[in-house]
Amino acid sequence: MLKIFNSLNNQEEVFLSNNKKINLYVCGITAYDHCHIGHGRTFIFFDVVVRYLKFIGYKVNYIRNITDIDDKIINKSLKEKINYKKIVEKTIHSMNQDFKLLNMLKPDKEPLVTHHINEIICMINSLLKKNFAYISKNGDVNFSINRCEHYGNLSNQILSKIKSFKKNNRVLYKNNELDFVLWKKSKLNEPFWLSPWGKGRPGWHIECSAISSIYLKKNCDIHGGGIDLLFPHHENEKAQSDCFYGKKYVNYWMHVGSVLINNQKMSKSLNNTIRLNTLLQKYDPEIIRFYILSQHYRKPLNYVESKLNQATSAMYRLYTVLSDINFYETLNVCNKDLQNNDYTLFKKIMDSDFNTPHVLSMMFKIVKQINILKSTNKFKVYQLALKLKTIGNILGILFYNPHIFLKKKYLYLPISIQKIELLITIRQHARLYKKWKKADVIRKKLKFLGINLKDNNNCTSWYYL
Ligand SMILES: [Zn+2]
Numbered sequence: 001m002l003k004i005f006n007s008l009n010n011q012e013e014v015f016l017s018n019n020k021k022i023n024l025y026v027c028g029i030t031a032y033d034h035c036h037i038g039h040g041r042t043f044i045f046f047d048v049v050v051r052y053l054k055f056i057g058y059k060v061n062y063i064r065n066i067t068d069i070d071d072k073i074i075n076k077s078l079k080e081k082i083n084y085k086k087i088v089e090k091t092i093h094s095m096n097q098d099f100k101l102l103n104m105l106k107p108d109k110e111p112l113v114t115h116h117i118n119e120i121i122c123m124i125n126s127l128l129k130k131n132f133a134y135i136s137k138n139g140d141v142n143f144s145i146n147r148c149e150h151y152g153n154l155s156n157q158i159l160s161k162i163k164s165f166k167k168n169n170r171v172l173y174k175n176n177e178l179d180f181v182l183w184k185k186s187k188l189n190e191p192f193w194l195s196p197w198g199k200g201r202p203g204w205h206i207e208c209s210a211i212s213s214i215y216l217k218k219n220c221d222i223h224g225g226g227i228d229l230l231f232p233h234h235e236n237e238k239a240q241s242d243c244f245y246g247k248k249y250v251n252y253w254m255h256v257g258s259v260l261i262n263n264q265k266m267s268k269s270l271n272n273t274i275r276l277n278t279l280l281q282k283y284d285p286e287i288i289r290f291y292i293l294s295q296h297y298r299k300p301l302n303y304v305e306s307k308l309n310q311a312t313s314a315m316y317r318l319y320t321v322l323s324d325i326n327f328y329e330t331l332n333v334c335n336k337d338l339q340n341n342d343y344t345l346f347k348k349i350m351d352s353d354f355n356t357p358h359v360l361s362m363m364f365k366i367v368k369q370i371n372i373l374k375s376t377n378k379f380k381v382y383q384l385a386l387k388l389k390t391i392g393n394i395l396g397i398l399f400y401n402p403h404i405f406l407k408k409k410y411l412y413l414p415i416s417i418q419k420i421e422l423l424i425t426i427r428q429h430a431r432l433y434k435k436w437k438k439a440d441v442i443r444k445k446l447k448f449l450g451i452n453l454k455d456n457n458n459c460t461s462w463y464y465l
Contacts, residue, residue, distance in 0.1 A: 020057070024050065031067060032088075038228075102280075102289065114193075124141055151178075182202070183206075213244070219249070287312050320402070325382065369384055451463075452464070
């Protein structure tokens, strides 16, 4: 029985749905800059959620929006004197390239906000009619949080403590300083759409409420996003949708932990953002996926490059075992017994709030079993290999032919071949003069990077695993 940690009640809960088709909504990117590793983590995780839900028999209606109008986009457009549409177009192109390389399944729909302005206006109108919103003196339409009974319960906020949140001029025109904008009156030179309240554009939060109501209708089973969206974005989305429908709209809220860089928050001002396209130049996409899934999705992921090197070695171990047994030839053999695998343990682990690190360690237990049985029970070995591949595929890895992956070996070495050869020469020199400690330090340094040394008489060879 699948259990999901529901941010709404701050606890793990049994996942219940009335339908065999799950409505999943994940907040997508704001299209103003290249995607970074934080985006990669969130969307890779939900990609695994979709693959797993399908594996256990559900159909999934997966919606991920794209914010194509927003302050950040407008500011960049004014600063760089480029039409905002060009910025959006370029960013979406870059995102598509990254996500395709990372082998993410395409969402069923990927709606743009500006394609749904009419529906957004309708939703705001309805909130106004029901008195959940008001037109303020500066021309904006604001949501009134005092009218929303459970405002604050998703992010577990003590509202009095966050009163100082985002103080700016617009606060002057709000009944409660936590009220948020549904429709923003446009300033001179800003893109705008016509509405009953004059020229303007939608606020950030209303777009997700409107888009999910278009594509998921009256019920959203799971709503996900990065933990940074919990407040105010998801709290406000929840307020709008619940008030619009007069009932709880989302059943399970899921949040993916943030990515830290050397224990610091990733931010433009610290200049420590790691772009996906930079990472993809250095590491195979499956290695990046392995690395991201090696930490439980709810915990923060502290980015350390050496862990990517460990993930590289781990992926080589997985592919090496598959390449050893001519697994891909066997797949062509239509043998039902071969496919008759037991996935009980795998399901148990995944059902426990998608515990991917535990799944990865289970995969290495299978590798161990294969190695033990390799020379004695070929049939069992084939069966285990098929299981390994099936589980890997649900995590979005092990899609290559192992021989092709292993050939790429030196592309992803964490250190150049010249540097390895140089270190080996220095070590040989140290050994010649009996400087064992120095020789050992070099051996350990290389081993940390996944480079293993083999001494044979006076010759040292190396291999990467
Ligand atoms: Zn959203």
